Amino acid sequence: MDQRIPCLIGLEHEEADVMMVKAMSPELLTLVAERFKALADPARLRLLNAMRPGEQSVGELVEATELSQANVSKHLAQLHTLGFVKRRKEGLFVYYALADKEIFRLCDVMCGRIEAELKDRERVLRRAV
Amino acid sequence: MDQRIPCLIGLEHEEADVMMVKAMSPELLTLVAERFKALADPARLRLLNAMRPGEQSVGELVEATELSQANVSKHLAQLHTLGFVKRRKEGLFVYYALADKEIFRLCDVMCGRIEAELKDRERVLRRAV
DNA sequence: CCGTAACATTACTGGGTGGTTATATTATGG
DNA sequence: CCATAATATAACCACCCAGTAATGTTACGG
Incomplete structure (x- = not known):
């Protein structure tokens, strides 16, 4: 996971500076792919985007994104599992916010x-x- | 596409600084999702990773990633369409490199x-x- | 308790896509 | 030309996943 390989810096062949860079194992790349997959969906991006102004209840997110409630809950569960959002419960409501x-x-x-x-x-x- | 919405800065509620940020339209988010989807696959990440040291022929990429030739070609086509890699033809060989x-x-x-x-x-x- | 509101979960289905096998394309050498 | 090597494309299949509809769970109010 912390193996190193040579990596060209300048992209153009003229300046062939080489830097040693962390090589990524297939296992790590699988984890990375899993994270990118969470962002690879318009509905989830719309949810994240709707949280820009601050934390939002599920109902507010449903209204903002015009997605069904079940759909929103499922996407939020995914985003939460992967650590993209945090939740806070208050009575009947659940508030979601960007983790960072x-x-x-x-x-x-x-x-x-x-x-x-x-x-x-x-x-x-x-x-x- | 360049509409603006309020966006909390500090994430913690204490420092409630607000910045106006580009709001992303659903259409733009769909395009963004499409790009993330290209990175949401271990095979494609392995291909990109294999190009770190510099441009590689398809055959070299097949060997480096241990994927089938047809599979590699298909993934490379996707990455090229979305502008993640550039190609250079030289005789029978085609060399791929990271676009940036x-x-x-x-x-x-x-x-x-x-x-x-x-x-x-x-x-x-x-x-x- | 009971009804209801907010949210989560389940089961299901249709469309999309990653992988494979086979075939096509392009270029080279003889 | 023809055989061959490198790559691309096509057809196909299996699997995954986003969306939906229905149901379950939790908490509040009366």
Whole structure:
């Protein structure tokens, strides 16, 4: 799990700096994949997004996401199992909140990729005119 | 796509700083989910991991990952479509390389979560003794 | 107690997808 | 040309999983 392998830094072949990087075992990668899978669903991302302003009850999340109650509960259970959200019970209500903000760093990176892609596509379209 | 919503900063209720953050539309979240899905598979993560040292031919990737050739080709096609890898043809061979290193920032965040989780589990175990 | 409200869980089903096997494509050497 | 090597594609199957509908659980109020 903490084995190390060489890794090119500059991506371009000119600057062939090499850094030793943690090699990831297949077992670790399986765990990582499992986490990514939790974020690989629009419904779960909408739930996480709905929690940005702060903790929300299940009912509020149902309303915000326009998903069925059963569906929301199931997705929340998954997110909770993997540690993406924390729960707090208060009477009849259960409040969910983001376990940390790291999640949106991940989303922002993905959004960056998408933006770049859209910009690229736009550039190609302009060239085609 | 560039609408803004309030978002708590400190996660703890004491410091209730609020920042306006980009709200993500369901459409954007669907695109984001699609990207995460590409990373939500052990085989594809192993392929990406195998490209850390630099570009690799399909055959090399088959050997490194111990996946079938057809399987590798299919996964590479997916990763290429979503812009995670770039290809370079040279004679009979096709060389694949990471499109950028951002990908491993993502994986490292996930690894951090897993490490924390393992540490936590360990702590609970110690307490149980 | 009992009814009800909030949430969780179960059983089920349809669509999506990872893997395999077989076949197609492309390029090279003779 | 033809055989072959490297890669891509197609067809197929088994499995997983998101959504739904129904039911279960828990807590509150009267």
